[in-house]
Amino acid sequence: MNEACQTNALQATLADKTFQLARFPINQKNRSLQAWDAADEYIANHCLENNISAKHVLIINDAFGALSCFFGDSQQTFLSDSYISTQATQYNREQNQIENDNIQYISALDDIPADIDLVIIKIPKNSGYLTHLLAKLSSSLKTNTPLIGSGKVKEIHSSTLNQFERFMGQTTTSLAVKKARLIFTKQINKPQQSKYPTSWPLEKTDYTIYNHANVFSRDSLDIGARFFINYLPQTTKAKRIVDLGCGNGVIGLLTLAKCPQAQVTFVDESAMAVASAKYNVEKNLPEMLENSTFVQNDCLSNFKPNSQDFVLCNPPFHQQQAVTDHIAWQMFVDAHKVLREGGEIRIVGNRHLDYHEKLKRLFGGYKLLGSNKKFVVLSAKKRT
Numbered sequence: 001m002n003e004a005c006q007t008n009a010l011q012a013t014l015a016d017k018t019f020q021l022a023r024f025p026i027n028q029k030n031r032s033l034q035a036w037d038a039a040d041e042y043i044a045n046h047c048l049e050n051n052i053s054a055k056h057v058l059i060i061n062d063a064f065g066a067l068s069c070f071f072g073d074s075q076q077t078f079l080s081d082s083y084i085s086t087q088a089t090q091y092n093r094e095q096n097q098i099e100n101d102n103i104q105y106i107s108a109l110d111d112i113p114a115d116i117d118l119v120i121i122k123i124p125k126n127s128g129y130l131t132h133l134l135a136k137l138s139s140s141l142k143t144n145t146p147l148i149g150s151g152k153v154k155e156i157h158s159s160t161l162n163q164f165e166r167f168m169g170q171t172t173t174s175l176a177v178k179k180a181r182l183i184f185t186k187q188i189n190k191p192q193q194s195k196y197p198t199s200w201p202l203e204k205t206d207y208t209i210y211n212h213a214n215v216f217s218r219d220s221l222d223i224g225a226r227f228f229i230n231y232l233p234q235t236t237k238a239k240r241i242v243d244l245g246c247g248n249g250v251i252g253l254l255t256l257a258k259c260p261q262a263q264v265t266f267v268d269e270s271a272m273a274v275a276s277a278k279y280n281v282e283k284n285l286p287e288m289l290e291n292s293t294f295v296q297n298d299c300l301s302n303f304k305p306n307s308q309d310f311v312l313c314n315p316p317f318h319q320q321q322a323v324t325d326h327i328a329w330q331m332f333v334d335a336h337k338v339l340r341e342g343g344e345i346r347i348v349g350n351r352h353l354d355y356h357e358k359l360k361r362l363f364g365g366y367k368l369l370g371s372n373k374k375f376v377v378l379s380a381k382k383r384t
Contacts, residue, residue: 009095012036014044014070019096023064024088025298025330035088036066038178039150043120044070046148046174046182054118060133061122065089071120072098077113078105081129081214083269083296107271108133108214112140123151123160123183124214129272130160132194132213134167139191149183156181167192197276202250207284209248212272216247216316224314224375225250228348231369231377233310234258242267242338244300244313244331249277251312256281256288265293265308267300299327300334311335311345315355329358336362339382346379 009022012035021035044067046052056075059067068078068089080086086105093100106112108129119137124130137147147168151160153176161183164171169188173181196213200220211218217225225247232254233241238261243252246266256264266277278294300311313335315328328349335345346369349355356378359366363380370377 010034012040012066014041014066015048017044017070019066019069019092021064021066021069021092022088022095024084024091025326035064035092037063037152038180039122039152039182040066040070042174042177042180042182043067043148043150052118052146052148056113056115057118057120058112058116059120061085061124062089062120063122065092067120067122068103069093069096069098072096074102076103077116078103079108079110079112080105081108081271083271084298087298108136109212109271109275112136114140114142116141116145119145119147121147121149123149123155125155126214127159127163128196128218129214131163131167132196134163135192135194138167138187138189139193141187143187145187147183147185147187149185150180151183153179153181156183197279205254207253207280209250210276210279210283211248212276214270214272215276216273218248221250222314224348224350227370227372227375228312228314228346228377229254231346231348232258232312233344233346236261238262239309240307241265241310241312242300242303242308242335243277244311244335245269245315246277247273247314249273249280251314252277252292253280253284255312256285256291260288261291263291263293264288265295267295267297269296269298271296299330300338303334303338305337306340308338309340309343311339311343312347313345314348328353328355332358332362336382341382341384344379344381346377348375348377350374351376 009020012019012021023035054074057071058077060079062068065088161171164185168185171185197210199208199210202209240263242265244267246268249266252264252266268274274294274296281292315331356366359380366378366380369379
C-alpha cells in the first residue's frame with residue numbers, strides 16, 4: 001500500500017472482524033471521513049448476534065466496500081450505481097486479502113441473479129432510486145428472501161417503510177443505535193415493475209429528456225443547467241469537448257447541436273447517468289451518435305493529457321451523505337491536465353461556492369461569463 005493509501009485507510013471494527021478501509025478517491029483532502037458508518041456496524045452486529053449467513057448475498061449501495069469485506073466469505077453480487085464505490089470496494093477487498101473470485105459487480109440496470117438468499121441494502125438518499133431498486137427486487141427475488149436495510153434514523157421516514165411494505169411485504173424496524181436503524185422485510189408481494197426511465201420535454205426545444213432513477217434532477221431541468229445552457233460553446237470547427245458530470249446529458253446534447261463537427265465525451269461516475277445521456281442522444285440526435293462517447297469514470301482519470309479543447313461541468317458539492325468540495329477540485333485539476341494549451345473549462349456553480357478562487361489558483365485567472373442571484377458561469381483557459 002502506498003503512502004497516500006496508508007494515510008487514508010482507517011481501522012474499522014465490524015462485529016468480530018477488523019479491516020483497514022480507505023475512502024475513495026484516495027487523495028481527497030478530508031481524510032477524517034470514514035469509509036464506513038454506524039449503519040454498517042449495526043448490520044454487522046445484528047448478523048453476528050442472530051447467526052445470519054448466506055450462500056449468495058446481494059449487497060446494494062455499499063459506499064466503500066465495508067459490508068462487502070464483512071461478508072467476504074460468502075458468494076456476493078455487489079450492486080452499485082457508483083464507479084467510485086465499485087473501485088473502492090475492489091481496492092478494500094484486495095488490501096484486506098479477501099478473494100475477488102467470489103464476487104460479481106453489477107449496476108442497477110443489470111439483471112439480479114436468481115439464487116440470492118439474502119439482500120443487504122444501504123438506504124439511498126434518492127427516494128426514486130429506492131423505488132426502482134425495490135421494484136427490481138420484487139420481480140427478481142425468490143419468495144421469502146430476507147432483506148435487511150440500514151440507514152441513518154433521520155433518513156428513514158414513514159414513507160420509506162411504506163415503500164418496503166408496498167414492494168416487498170410486511171416490514172419492521174429495529175431500535176436506533178448510534179443514530180442508525182435497521183429495516184427487516186421479506187419478498188412476499190407480487191412482482192412489480194419500475195416506472196423508470198421517466199421523461200419530460202426540454203423547454204424551447206423539440207427534445208424529450210429521458211432519465212433513469214438515480215440521475216440528478218431527473219424530473220425537470222435543474223436551474224443551474226437552465227442558466228448554463230446560455231453559455232455553451234458554439235463552433236463549426238472539429239473540437240473535442242467533455243461534458244463532465246454529465247447527468248442525463250442535457251449539456252452535452254445541446255453542445256452537440258451547437259457544435260456539429262465536435263466530438264463530445266459524456267462522463268459521469270453514475271452508470272444510470274451515462275446510460276441516460278446515451279439514450280438521450282440516441283432519441284434526440286441519432287445522427288450525432290457517432291460523434292459521441294459515453295464513459296463511466298472517476299472524473300477524468302485515465303484521459304490523455306492535452307487531448308481536449310473544452311471541459312463543461314456543473315460540479316457536485318457532496319459525495320454520498322457528506323458535503324465536500326473535493327469532487328469539484330478534482331474535476332478542475334483533471335480538466336487542467338486534459339486540456340490542450342489554450343483549452344477552456346466552463347463551469348456553472350452557486351455563487352457562494354467561490355469556484356473562481358480554485359480556477360484562479362489552477363489556471364492563473366478566470367473570466368466571468370454570466371451571473372444571476374444564485375449562479376455564476378466561469379471560464380478559464382490553460383496557459384503555456
